[in-house]
Amino acid sequence: MAYLVRRVLQTVIVVFGVSVFAFGLMFLTGDPAEVRLGAGADLMTADEIQEYREKMGYDRPWYVQYLDFLGGAVQGDFGDSIRYHEPAFEVVRRRFPATAQLAVVSLLISVALGVPIGVISATHPNTWLDYLTTFIALVGQSVPSFWLGIMLMLIFGVWLRWLPISGRGGWQNLLMPSFTLAAFSLARNMRLTRSSLLEVIQQDYVRTARAKGLSEYRVLFGHALRNAMLPIVTMIGLQLGFLMAGSVITESIFAWPGVGRLIIEAIYNKDFPLIQAGVTMLAIAFTMVNLIVDLLYAYIDPRVRYD
């Protein structure tokens, strides 16, 4: 219970820190009033701009504005998006499912392929199979996602015309972007599985299990892999948060209507309410996932202590 309370408090502090940062962005990029007025500010007098500034509350002390922002944020009110003219929270919420879908499918691919390949590699050390899988991992972690995405697009979308190239739709639309996003995680899962399993295979109890006459299958999946999975489970849990937050390049290439791309466009357009809403909500999602993973980890492995 103490551990739970401590972790929850840490999460709250992190989210609070992110909210301060997101709020502060508004002041780092120029006068919020003129930014909000855009080209219209060019046609207004200084008095008119000041009048607008007072009307929007931008003339108040920063800490007063922050408390106002915080009070709204805890209720999901980040103000209206300057570009979309609707509540920023709604704009972000509308895009969240697309990012979540992409992240979850990418995670599934990276686990469904990465772990088995890692097992194969660990059980056939120093063979051509091992070298091949290591090479695949190296490529997966080295190739930039924008290059991979465009190559997949060219091969499967333009040359073969098997898959749609961009946009969100059916499962066919999901394949290329999720593979692009999963590539790095897949390679990492594969390498982690391999190294973790190789370490466990060297343990005495595995040798004992073999000596008892258990089948190799039973030794591997009944004993070795179960113990090797602990760090892998941790990594997989953390990956979900990273996938959600790091999908912006994939979303841009495949015109996937997700939160990552929305935030980048909001930064480009200086849409402060949208930036604040997007960054805060992504931070909450990321920290919540980490919290759940940490709690699960402590539950799965009683040996873990966080003193």
Add this chain to the structure above:
Amino acid sequence: MKRLSLLLVLVTILSVVAACAPAEPEVITETEIVEQTVVVEGETVVQTEVVEKVVTPTPEPQDPVVVLQGAEIISMDPYFTQSLPDDSVQKHVFQMLTRFNKDVELEPYVAESWEMVDELTWEFKLKEGYTFHNGEVVDAHAFAFSLNRGNELLEAGEGDVTYQYTLMNMDYAEAVDDYTLRVVTNEPNPIMPIHMAHTQTAAVPPGYLSEHTQQEFQQAGIGSGPYKVVENVPDERVVIEAWEDYKDGPPAIKTIIWRAAPEAATRINELKAGNADIIANVPPDLALSVDKASGVHMAPVDGLRRMFIGMHQERHPALQQTEVRQAINYAFDCEGMMQSLLAGAGQCSGNLINRPFSNPEIEPYPYDPERAAELLDEAGWVMGADGIREKDGEKLSLEMDCPNGRYIKDSEMCQVFGSDLEEVGIDVNVNILDWSVFIGKALNRGEGFADLHLIGSGPGFSPRSDLGYIEAETGSNRSRYANDEITAIFDQLKTTYEMDKRVELTQEIEMLAHEDAAVVQIYFQVDFYAASDRLDWEPRPDERILLLDASLR
């Protein structure tokens, strides 16, 4: 065994070839019993005959035309967005009093005529017979409602109308009768008909808006144009269909799907794969690969966005000297830059005003580094030992702010420009900035800008507004340039209402600004579109994609 295997392989190959061969077109027939009355040996007899007829097949439904732009459609309420992609769609769905044709000439649209009845009042006579997609009548009352709505939004600080309605400076609009509209302004505005071509003056349905929220209207996009919105999936696509009940007849293209893809490579791949018919913003270095692909072609057009370099008058003292500004113009090899960066696609220009109102006598400064050196010497900036000119102990070292990725080859242009100036002894340090940072410096009349900055300015559609950049004290004047002679002519413009005379005065300003080297004018940006060969369509120079006159080949 071997022969059997070979036979099997041959059979397989033949089967595959047969399967891949284009099928013979299916012939559809139907039988019909034809009765014919004839006279046989004096008796009237009805003869029947069974006739087999070939039936003309029903034409295949027309494939939708897909337009792929660089950003999603944000709103189908023209008063709540200034985005160019939105404007392109809205010009199919909504109607204005006037519009610009493909040659960027103003022409009547819903208004059939207009006149300035007094200094503050414009009167528009409207055509009869147009209706909104929901059945409401398009008349002077609808337009008065729409324009007054724009004003109300401005007052309330809502919508996205600040720029347009501040520029129009309208007091109110009223319907004199069903088809006569009067627009009253706070100050004389001789170019009101030009303003009435802007999408933010479009007619919106008063009845619908009185019963629905703005959010609902933003989603529905009910206008009176040749197309109506049939599907609007936020962040994904807007689908419009030709409206059969349009007064002037439905357009040729039945269905248009508007989508977005931020990456140029994605747009190009969609076009090559046959999933898109028009794409915007093709990088010039990829134009050749598009032209080589089958079924598609490049469609470049000389645009109306002028690219120039501003020289801030409140920074380095050298830039306040006309000789130095002229020298910078002479030192810059514009033609060379067009060849090296744009494969010759750009046209160097000395004009600040868009065609057709630009002064035809203005020629761009020629590339003449010797003349540049002479002018710098005359201005007292002599070459130092380190290759940088100096005067009274001060070096002629300039900082240049440059956007990155906002305009075609923008950062490359700055670097080429900087190296040209270094050839004549002007040291230039180029700061490449993300657009969001760059535009922050542009605020408050370029308060954050360094000595030089590269910027583009879109078409103002009137010679007067094209010159905003060099008009003293205006917000657009981001280099804070001022010239008393030019200011006097601007004052004269305020009380000149005849268009011909206004054009004459603006051309005079343009010439003076050119001779005084107010800016380093580079070129009017070429807009690179690409289209599928099945589409008969021409791009416009004003960065709008319109298919009202397009058709399928």
